[in-house]
Amino acid sequence: MTDITNILAGYINTHDPFLLFFGSFYFVLGVSCFFARNAWKEFAALFVDNDALSLIMGVLILPISLSIIAFYWNWETLGSTILMVTGILALIKALTLLMRPSIFQNFVRKEFVRKWLWLDGVSGITLGLAMLLL
Secondary structure, eight states: OHHHHHHHHHHSOOSOHHHHHHHHHHHHHHHHHHHTHHHHHHHHHHHHHOHHHHHHHHHHHHHHHHHHHHHOOOOSSHHHHHHHHHHHHHHHHHHHHHHOHHHHHHHHHSHHHHHTTHHHHHHHHHHHHHHHHO
């Protein structure tokens, strides 16, 4: 078991705490979309029923995106570029959720968004591995 751990540790970006944290974060969320599929479907359905949930999500996403942009402005490697683009997109999402929550809610109301929720899992795993390995 320690041999596998040592091999994996050689490939993971352990020198960059932001990439290690957010790569692990997105990877775990992506895997969670497959193991807790019904809970994620229920969570997506809450956006359709509760207008205030969009505001809460905006309040939670805003400081995370701002911390990426303010404390990590780094475009040197592919992994850091992926994190910066993710941070900027998260800022746009947070501002949309806070200022125009109806845009996000209309998008989630469409049935195909909830039907293709597994794609969020794949993208989370891909983003996480990209940040961890690149």
